[in-house]
Amino acid sequence: MSDQPAESPAPRRGRPGYDQETVLRRAIEVFNRQGYDGTSMGDLAKELGLTKSAIYHHVPSKEHLLSAALDEALDGLTTAVDSAAAAAPGTSAYARLRTVVQESVEILVQHLPAVTLLLRVHGNSEVELAALKRRRAIDEKLSALVQAAVDEGALRADIPPDLISRLLFGMVNSLVEWYRPGGPVDADVLAASIATLAFDGLALHQP
Amino acid sequence: MSDQPAESPAPRRGRPGYDQETVLRRAIEVFNRQGYDGTSMGDLAKELGLTKSAIYHHVPSKEHLLSAALDEALDGLTTAVDSAAAAAPGTSAYARLRTVVQESVEILVQHLPAVTLLLRVHGNSEVELAALKRRRAIDEKLSALVQAAVDEGALRADIPPDLISRLLFGMVNSLVEWYRPGGPVDADVLAASIATLAFDGLALHQP
Known part of the structure; x- marks a missing residue:
């Protein structure tokens, strides 16, 4: 990585x-x-x-560094979402959503400092506003993918799709609060665990 | 409320x-x-x-206000965890954990500004260190409850219990980033949706 x-x-x-x-x-x-x-x-x-x-x-301005950092995080997340959209024809929205969740975790782990910075941005400058705009575009694609998975009957319909999207990626984003590379949990295990928790649930209904 | x-x-x-x-x-x-x-x-x-x-x-110091705010958030969360521990004898760890998750969401919504402040504290002073210590004590009780639910066979054992605890409450805590009282999602719906997502999963295995 x-x-x-x-x-x-x-x-x-x-x-x-x-x-x-x-x-x-x-x-x-x-x-x-x-x-x-x-x-x-x-x-x-x-x-x-x-x-x-x-x-x-070395650097023309502080804003230049911020812009480069935010683009690093946003480019990674955009690629994860767009590559899912471009998946092989016939791939279900459910499969694509599950892949996006796992890939988002991998991007977050690979670019942890840049994504951490992105998640703390509040729109205090032109650079930050542009980043928030790109973030909203990603969120809209994710919401549309959740909606498509609900529409195809693969995801439960008793939770509003927008709420599903916020909770899913809220859980993914919360990793920046505690995950540190080199710790006891590998990125692959983490990505698979999050997808399992979110899609399959923690409860063992069949013993 | x-x-x-x-x-x-x-x-x-x-x-x-x-x-x-x-x-x-x-x-x-x-x-x-x-x-x-x-x-x-x-x-x-x-x-x-x-x-x-x-x-x-009106106020003796800034630290006094911080301390009161952090105690407000911590008292609420501690009560939620301790009341689950004191549930009726025979209540499963699984049922208690599910209740704690829902009650944590309710506390977070009721005390949103204070919990937001708590989640941003990084230990820069005695007051903040004391709050972090109380937060760790809550986290340890939550981890123990997750472990007990795994031990009784109610929760999947293929995700490490510590990771389950972090992901569950990472999702709950991520609400401070977007939830606003009076918005389209009621606290009850939110609490139930989070418990459903986490324990039952989003995927519809049986159509």
Whole structure:
């Protein structure tokens, strides 16, 4: 499993010792630790052991780093949803939904810091508003997939489809609160466990 | 459904127009909006239309308000867990767990702002560390209840009990991200839907 974004930012002015990728990783860490709004370019410079003026040789602005981080998370989630939509003809909505849930978990684990940052964004700037817009588009595709699975008779109809979608992905997203790579639970086990809990349920009706 | 904490803070010096309860509600709103660390007593005074010195007639300190808010959330959740433990003899662990899940949702909805604040606390002070300690004690009781339900053969054993507990209450806690009282989903429907999804599963195995 790679920790790289789906598309790395285009190479820009760099200094020996800090490629753009490293600067982005460290910036995301700091944003998650002390909040994006609570982080200054001076804080980022300090984190990297650079002077406040030297950091501008690495990054044009704080917003640029935020934008790259949010795109990393959103690109991964969009790919997961769109690849399910493009599944082999005849694949049921149920099968596609179950795949999306598992793949969303894998994306979240692979891009944990970037997804964590995404989930904390509240629309305080143009960059954040654009990210929220992309997030809503993903949510709408997920809701449509849930509705299609209900319509084909594969999912229970006694819970409103919008609520199903919120609860499913609320559970997936809650992983950012506690999951840490290298811990006792592997990403595959986690993804399969979440799909089992959500679709098959925890109760053993047949002993 | 009452919006009051289980135990209201003891009455203290008040001014006409602002009882302690109102001051606490407004403070929790501001803490959730701009972050506890990012809120000063001056901000709270401004919110209440008071001068910076007058606010000290209402509250001794910012920490006092945080402590009251976190206790409100923790008292509710502790009561939900402990009342399940004290259920009628012969009640299965499964039935008790299912009740705790539903009651946790009800508590979260009744005390949404206070629980939201609790879930954002990261242990930056004595008050926050004490709250995290109480939260861990609740989590341990929940894990024990899940384990007991697995042991009695009522819950599937192919997902580790600790993971079940995290996923279940991760889903419940994710409500703070989107649930708003007065919206299209009633608290009862929400609580029942979450229990149905988690225990019975979304898939319709029998058409």
